[in-house]
Structure formats: C-alpha cells, structure tokens
Amino acid sequence: MRFVVRRVAFFVATLWAAITINFLIPRLMPGNAAIAMLGRYRGRINPAALHALEIAFGINTHQGLVSAYFSYLGNIVRGRFGTSLTFFPDAVMHEVLQALPWTLGLVGLTTILAFIAGTLIGLISAWRRGGMLDGVLPPIFVITSAFPYFWLALLAIWLFAIKLGWLPENGGYDVKTNVAWSWTFIADVIRHSILPAATILATSVGGWILTMRNNTISVLAEDYVRMARAKGLSSWRIMWTYAGRNAILPNLTGFAMSLGFVVSGAILVEFVFNYPGVGWMFLQSVENQDYALMQGLFLMITVAVLVAILAADIATAILDPRTRDSR
C-alpha cells in the first residue's frame, strides 16, 4: 500500500509541477512575448476564450497571481487549454489529439521495440560473457548512444532517401494517397515510418542493451543464480527465470528514467522528417509563436511520459512479488 501511495503522490506532484511550470514561465519571462500573440487574437475569438488565454499568459488580468493560478488550474482540469493560433479557431486539445496517434504509433512503438530488443540483447550478451556478441556490442553502443538523434536522421535521409531513393524523404504519408483505412494508405504510412523509426531505434536501443547487460552481470553473481546452477537447471531456465527476470526489474526503473531523453530525441526526429506528430507540431508552434498550442503540447508530452512510467510500474508489480506485497 505504501508503494502505491508513494507512486500516486509522485504522479500528482509531477503533473502539478508541469502545470505550474507552464503557468509561471510566461510570467517570468521579460518582455512577455504572449502580449503580441494575444493582439493577433483580438476580435477573432469570443471574449470568454480570450479571457482564458489572458489568464494562461498572465496578461490584462486584474486578478492577483494566486487567484489567476487557481483559475488556470481549473481550466486545465476541465481540459481547456485555450485556442490554437496556427489552427484557428480549433481548440488546442483538438489539435493535440490529431497529432497524438502519429506520435504514439511512431515513438511509442519504436520505444517499446527498442526496450524489448535492447533487453534481450543485453541479457544474452551478459549471459555469453566474453563471447562474440559481448565483445562487439557494448563498445559500439556506448558510442551510438552518444549520437545526436537528429543528426542520424539527417544522415538517414541523405543516404536512403536522397542518394538511394529507397524511401520517402519526409512526412507521415504521401499527400497523394487517400487518407482512409485502406491497405494502400497503411502501406504508405509504414513506408514513411521506416526511416524515422529506424533512427529512433538505432540511437535508443544501445542504452537498454548496456543497462540490461550490466544488471544481468550483477545478477549473475547473486547466490540464487549459483543455487540454480547447483540445482542443475538448464541454462535456458536459469537465463530467463533466474537471471533475466531479476535483471529486468532495475531496467524497468531505468526505462522510466531514460524516457525523457528518448522523447526529446524523438521530437527532433519528427522535426527532421516533418512527421505530423506531437513533436513536429510542438516545434511548429514554437516557430509560429503559438504559445497556447506549445504549452498544451508540453503538458501532453509530460503526461505521455508519466503514462509510460505508470506502465513500467505495473510491469514491475507483475514481475516482482515484493512490490505487490502491501508492506
């Protein structure tokens, strides 16, 4: 029970911190850029919506900081993130929900894939300590984990799209294809996702490999692994249920901790590929000085990271009986 309470406190605190940061940043920045933005809204949206934006950015409010803060919290809780300037008159929430499936599909799937692949490779490489795999992979991945995502994306475009012409250069789908649930459209989406997905995969898998390898090596020195050997279990059984299952537990925590890094890289990959997801839209909103959209997306990214951490928590609880016990 204590575990659950602590995690809930953590989620609430993180969410609250992100919302508060959102509230404070426009107010702390000198020469408030949002004033200019609001000027462009005037007369185009109804007074109530304008007022909500004014609260969000701390302009023209006769409210004190504290009451403005609570109005803002109230708006966020009710899902009112304001109106997007770029996609006027659509609400921010509407735009965010449009971009979200693309990001979930690309970044979400590749992150899960990278985690699974990295965990498996790390486990095997530690199990075959000093073998071929173990001799080659760790040094390589130490280096690739230091690659800037966006730079690798540029290289991939240059090589596979421009030089070889195998795959499309950018976008989420070909504008000439009909957007519908048809096989041609799905195939087109997959074709467009290969390069960005491969980029994210290549740069993020190394981190999981290294941590899983190191965890496994520590676990292999544990008494229960020695005991499993003494019992004469098959190597397969020892590797999975004795070494692997224990080594993955800290890796799940590591997953939660490295996620911010992956998301940051993914934003840049979407930017480089003009991929119509949250990251691309986020940077578009920065370029268009669409602050309402930008801040809505920032919150969305934070929530996405929290959801992934929650998933890791649940997986930990399933795999580790010690966390299940309400102690």
Add this chain to the structure above:
Amino acid sequence: MTTVTVEGHPGSEGPPVAEARRGFGIDLVRAIVRNKKALVGVALLVFFLVLALFPGQIAPDDGQAEIFQPGLGASWHHWFGTTAYGQDVLSQLIWGTRQSIVIAFAVGGLATAIAVIVGVSAAYLGGVADGVLSLVTDVILVIPIFPLIIVIAAYKKSAGLFTLIIVLGALGWSYGARQLRSQTLSLRTRDFLESARVRGERKLYIIVYEIIPTMTSLIVASFLGAALYAVLFAAGLQFIGLGDPNSQSWGTMLYWAENNEALGANMVLWAIMPGVCVALLGAAFALLNYAFDEISNPALRLRRLDKPPAPDRRDAAPLAPSSPENILEVRGLTVAYTSDDGPVIAVDGVDLEVARGEFLGIVGESGCGKSTLLYSITRLLGPPFSGEIVGGEVIFNGREIATLGERQLRHIRWREFSVVMQSAMNALNPVLTIEAQMRDACKAHSTMSSKEIADRSREVLRLVSIDPIHLKSYPHQLSGGMRQRAMIAMALLFTPDLVIMDEPTSALDVVAQRSLMAQIKELQRRLGFAVIFVTHDMSLVRHFSDRVLVMYAAQVSELGRTRQVFEKPLHPYTRALLDAYPSIHGPKVALRGIPGAPPNLGAPPAGCRFAPRCVHATARCQIAPSLLDVDGELVRCVLYEDAEVPAAAEARA
C-alpha cells in the same frame, strides 16, 4: 592476464596497496590506464580540450569570415570544404569546439554540485527532508527537460550560452542525485561513519570529509552523464534554431547547413562533420562514464586466468576411490583466482575424504579458502568468484567431476549432491514461490507429474517442520528460520548422497541455530546422506560433526576425529581457534583471540603459513611443513616431524 603497464604515466607506479576508503585517487588513475575504453575517452576529451583552448593557433582560418568560394568540396586547402557563405568548414568546427566544451563542463559542474548537495543531504538527513528532496528529485527526473528548454527558449526568442548552462544545469542533476542518495544510504551505517559520529564530529564535517570522498566514482559518473546530455541537448536546440544564430558552435553550424539544404546541395561535409564532432565529444563522455561504471563495479570487468598448466592428472591417478566406503575423495585440489596483482591460490593442494553418511566439519577464519573449497568441489565457481580449478581431482560416487562437462554434471547435481547456502534470503529466487523453485529442480531431473511434484514438495517441507501451506509463499514472506529450512527441504527433494552446507545457520540467532542443527543431524541419521559443513562456530562442529578439517591459508592444517581434535588439538592454529571460542560445558577460561590476520593469499609466507602468528614458531618454520600423520590425525606442523606429541599439547588436554 591483461596487466597493462604504462611507463611514465603520473601515478601509475603508485603503491599497489589500496588505501582503505579514502585513497581512491591513485587507484582511479591506475584503473583508467588499464581500461581501454577509458583511454579512448580520455584521448578524445584531451583532443577537444586542446581545440577549445587554442583555436586561434590550430584553425587555418577565421571560422566566421566569408572569404572563400561558397560550396567548395573537400580539398587540401579546405579539408571539409566550404559553407554556402564561403566559410572554411574545418575552421568553423575548430572554433565551435569551445562552446560545446564550455557547456559540457559548466553544466556538468553545476549539475554535479546540485546532485551532491541534494543526494547526500537527502540520505543523511533522512525523515521528512529525505521525503521531500527525493520527491523533488523524482519529479525533475521525469519532467521532459528538452521540451521545457524549448518552451523557455521560445519565450526568450533564443537561448544563449548562459541560459543554456543555467537551465540544463538546474534540471540535469536529478539522475546523479538519485544515485548518490542511495550510495550514501548504504554508507550511513558503516563503521567509519559510526566512529566519526561517536567522536562527536559535526554533520557537515562528516559529510564533507567522510562521505563524499568515498563516492568519487559516482560523482565523476554524475558529471560525465550531465556533460553528455548537455552537449547533445545544446546541439539539438541550436539545430532547430533556438540557439544564438550568430554563435560559433556545432549546433549552429548544423542549423545553417540544414537551412541551406547542404545535404542535397553537395555540401555534405558541412552537414556531417559538426554531427561527427558532437558524436565524438559525446562518445568521449559516454566511454568514460561506462569505464567508470566498470571501475567502480569490479563485477563488470572480465578477468581471465592465464591458462592453467595442462592437467595430466587423468593418467596419473586411478579413478576408483581408495575405499568403497568413500562418497567423496578430493586429491591435491588447487584453485586459483585472478587479481590485478596476479593469480591467487585460494585452495592449495587439499586432500580429503568423506565416507558415506559421514558428517565432516570444516573450520577456519574468514579468507582461509573454506567456501572456495566447497564451491570448487561442487563445481560452482563462477562470478563473483572468478576462480578456476587448476589442479587435482574430485572423485564423487566413482566419477571424476573436476573435469566433467557441464552437461554431464547437470545430471548428477541435486540428485546425488545438493547445496545449502549461507543465506536463503539471497539463495532463493526472490521472484518465484517456494513451490516454483521446487518444481524447477524436479522438472530438471525427473519426469514426475505435477501432482507427484506437489506431493514431494509437501513431504520435504514437512520433514523440516514447515507447514506445506508455505509452498505458495515467496521467499520474502517467510521468516529467516523458515527460509533456511525451506532451502534445506529443497536440498532433500531427491534425498542425495551428499549435502554440502556453507554456514547454513550463521544467519540465525543462537536458539534457532541449535534447533535447526539438531534437525539437520536427525535427518542425516534418518536419511543417511553425508554432510560437509563449513562454519566459524567451533561449538557446532564439536557437537555435530564426526570429523573436523581445520583450514588455514588455503591449506589443510589439521584433520582428524572431532573428539580427538577437540581434546588433543595438535596444530597451534587449532589450539588458538579453540581458545578463541567459549566452551559451553567446560570450565571457565579466559578467551584469547589470535593476534594478527590470515595472510594475503596472493603472497603467502614462504615457510609455514601460520608461523608469523604462532607462539611456537622457530627457525625450522622457514621451511614449509608437509602434512604429517600423527596417530591417524593429519597435521601440518614441524613440531610433529619427529612424530612425538609435544608437552604443550598434552598440558592442555
């Protein structure tokens, strides 16, 4: 052995002995020199540092001057071509190094300082302060920093060097703080801190002078991690145009290259080389970080023994046991470990025999090779003990198992001999129920049905007086005594011929210890298996074992019938051991410890290994004594070379 000696490197010829806890400095330098990844990392870092310090001397041109023909390819004059504005790419790269280095070191320093302050004080203060600080750390850890910096940069229109350093530094400390906190927590109860507290040192003094120096490697790792992510994030931010577009940096170069479609327009190197630089500098930090991980966690380093001299023992000795009564015969068993200072012989030519149904106790101080002996007999050497059998043979049930393949060995394991370890908490798999761990063993060695397995599991639990309901329990749900019993039950699943026990009761309190030992003894009589039993506790040996083997410094110093050894100990070491333990039934005598400590097995004394601590030591002890037979008892001491029992021994008896 991969001992690399680099001559002339500062510190590399420092003293080989590690200073207990403070002196990480010299060891650290030594370790870096030995680690290839660290060397490459240092070389890359030094390279970029030189570029950053002396760009004016090194760069062929001014990086910003638009003085050349735009869009030139690679040539002798322009190694990496020119930009679309007619700047020399190589010069731009060299001038751009400075900013990345400044960001890396400034952010690394700032983040590490915060991490140390937050992490150490959270752990040291504990209570509410710890709760709050840990929560803040966790929250900062998951707030997506990069998007946040983008938001801030968007309001400021651009993020200059100063903004980058402050924001990255203020947000990049949480990972390090977490690690430092848990490290401090594990240090908190260590002796040296307790003693500092007892001395009445102030908290701040303890933190600064006692705790922080022990965490050098973690602090360095925290610095490297923050530096790595600062370099990558800064480049990313500049690349999307949120940095200062007039600054000289790799990220800004990439921004302009991308804006001019350098990749499509045949100015490929303009777009590639800044990324290569970012990647190389990043790799330098990542490699160093990884190497430090290896240095601070020795388990990650792979050590290999020099191949042992080819064993020709198979032709030398017959396989059959000398007596059909013996379940186990060990002859000349020698085990070596690798260390940074060469091989260490942890078991040196040990001979021993165990008869069917016999209870053999092995005693000796810590570090005398008792556990190594057990794990080499059971062929369980491996991490964390990187030991290897380099000589001798182990004949078990008529088979030579020291050289048996792992596959054949598996068939004998658990059916014919099983193992009980010191702490069941560590020896039972924490994520499987007791039932699952019993089922594992049964499935590996039999074709028993699920029902048969369940029945047998219940049966063995009852043998050790545990309610079978606990089959469904996980190890952490049982009490210490129950866990230990459950492990013994597991060892009896197939009623093996030999059960090897490594201090099976030392984790328990005295009362639980006694009752468990009595139960083991009872089961042994009933089921007839032989036991090899390692312990520190002389009184347990006295009451339960048939024969005693006393080990000192990797060798057998005495081996004989329990009664004889306890009543008439021959070896001065055995006598010293007995004097160091209280006797329950005997008269009250003053307990005497044994002055000194067992020798370093890497460089044992030349003659008798106990001589430096022995009250009877004479000049004759300079020559290594051999094992002598005195009235059926074996003893390794020159006192008995004339096969006569000296007065001292008789006086005590």
